[in-house]
Amino acid sequence: xxxxxxxAAGSRPQLVWVFQQNGSGMEKIKGIRKHGRDRIVLRVxxxxxxxxxxxxxASDWLPAGIEADLVLDYLKHPDLSDELAHLCRRxxxxxxxxxxxxxxxxxxxxxxxxxLAQQKGLGDYALIFGLPEFRITTSKGKISSIEVxxxxxCGATWNVIEKLIGLDIEDAKIRVGLEAQFFCTADPAAWxxxxxKSPVHIAxxxxxxxxxxxxxxxxxxx
Numbered sequence: 445x446x447x448x449x450x451x452a453a454g455s456r457p458q459l460v461w462v463f464q465q466n467g468s469g470m471e472k473i474k475g476i477r478k479h480g481r482d483r484i485v486l487r488v489x490x491x492x493x494x495x496x497x498x499x500x501x502a503s504d505w506l507p508a509g510i511e512a513d514l515v516l517d518y519l520k521h522p523d524l525s526d527e528l529a530h531l532c533r534r535x536x537x538x539x540x541x542x543x544x545x546x547x548x549x550x551x552x553x554x555x556x557x558x559x560l561a562q563q564k565g566l567g568d569y570a571l572i573f574g575l576p577e578f579r580i581t582t583s584k585g586k587i588s589s590i591e592v593x594x595x596x597x598c599g600a601t602w603n604v605i606e607k608l609i610g611l612d613i614e615d616a617k618i619r620v621g622l623e624a625q626f627f628c629t630a631d632p633a634a635w636x637x638x639x640x641k642s643p644v645h646i647a648x649x650x651x652x653x654x655x656x657x658x659x660x661x662x663x664x665x666x
Contacts (some may be wrong), residue, residue, distance in 0.1 A: 457482060457483055457484060457485045457568075458483060458484050458485065458513045458514065458567040458568045458569060459485050459487065459511075459512050459513045459514075460476070460484055460485070460486050460487070460512060460513065460514045460515070460516060460569060461486075461487050461488075461489065461510065461511075461512035461514075461515045461516070462476075462486055462487070462488045462489065462515075462516045462518065463489045463491070463506075463515070463516070463517055463518060463519050463524075463528060464488065464489070464490060464491070464518040464519065465491045465492070465495075465518070465519045465520045465521060465524070466491075466492055466520070467490075468518045468519070468520055469488075469516065469518030471598045471599070471629040472516070472518065472557060472597040472598045472629065473486060473488060474598075474599065475596070475597045475598045475599030475600075475602075476569075476573065476597050478599060479572060479573075479595070479597075479599060479602060480568070480569070480572055480573075483568040483572065484568055484569060484572070487512070489506075489507070491505050491519065491524070493505070495521050495524075498523065499521065499523035499524060499527075500523075502523065502524055502527040502528075505524060506524065506527055506528055506531065507531075509531070509535055510531050510532055510535040510537045511535075512537055513537070513567055514537065514538050514539070514540070514566060514567060514569055515528065515532050515537055515538070515539040515540070516539075516540050517529070517539055517540065517541040517544070517551070522546070525541060525544060525548060526548060526549070529541065529548040529549040529550070529551045530549045532549070532550075532551070533549040533550045538552065538565055538566055539551045539552065540552045540553075540554070540557075540560065540566075541553050542554050542555075542556055542557040542559070542560070543555060543556060543557075543630065543631075543643055552566075554574075555643060555646050556596075556628075556630055556643040556646050556647050556650070557573070557574075557596055557597050557598065557630070558573075558574065558575065558576055558595065558596035558597075558598075558600070558601065558647050558650055558651070559574070559575065559646060559647075559650060560573065560574035560575065561574060561575055562574060562575070562594075571594070572594060572595075573594065573595065573596065573597040574594055575594065575650060575654065576592070576594060576595050576596065576601050576624075576650055576651045576653075576654035576655075577592075577593040577594040577595075577654055577657075577658070578590055578591065578592060578593060578605070578654055578655055578657075578658035579591040579593055579658060580655075580658045580659055580661075580662045581662060582613060582659070582662050582663070585612055585613055586610055586611060586612055586613065587608050587609060587610065587611055587613065587616050588609070588610075589609070590605045590608055590609065590658075591605075592605055596624075596628070596647065598627070598628065598629040599627070600624055600627035600628050600629070600647065600651075601624070601651065603623070603627045604620060604623045604624050604627060604651060607619060607623045608620060608623075608655075613659060616655065616659075617652060617655060617656060617659070620648075620651050620652050620655045621648035621649060621651055621652040622648065623651075624647050624648045624650075624651035624652075625644050625645065625647060625648040628643070628644045628647040628648070630642070630643035630644050630647060631643065631644075
């Protein structure tokens with residue numbers, strides 16, 4: 445698909461529209477602004493109304509058209525999410541609806557925000573945020589330095605690395621998952637019936653996998 449993000453790549457900061465309901469994306473918005481820096485510009489749409497159980501016409505809450513390079517959906521109401529996905533499909537703008545289930549008109553629906561794989565068409569957002577990636581150096585069996593190459597938009601990945609410096613390698617493999625779960629802002633009650641895990645547990649496992657991969661690379665280089 446010839447998305448706007450592909451046409452705009454490299455020419456200016458990526459414009460990302462964020463839709464949240466009653467502050468549902470607040471921590472991720474903070475994290476994206478902090479770690480996206482001058483590469484990403486956010487426009488946030490706040491929906492704080494008391495919404496009806498069923499919304500037949502979403503025009504009172506959603507724009508008529510999408511003029512962004514990428515859309516992030518943190519909405520809670522399924523009818524709004526469904527209509528937003530249809531708007532993005534019509535206007536050829538990619539949309540990420542992390543943790544959402546059900547048919548959402550070409551939307552990307554990773555289990556958690558930090559489960560997003562790198563892929564074309566998502567601009568700088570997907571280069572900075574998604575599956576955790578690290579660069580690590582070790583000395584005498586301990587982690588001497590660690591850098592986040594890619595992490596969770598809520599900022600959990602950057603918070604985690606502060607806890608790992610100086611740890612024994614094997615201890616760090618255990619600690620990283622626990623720390624990621626502590627800092628994760630996903631709803632721990634939102635269990636996935638297929639995996640039998642909550643998004644918080646998934647985030648912990650993804651951070652551990654990223655650390656193990658980086659440690660393997662560091663070991664091979666040394």
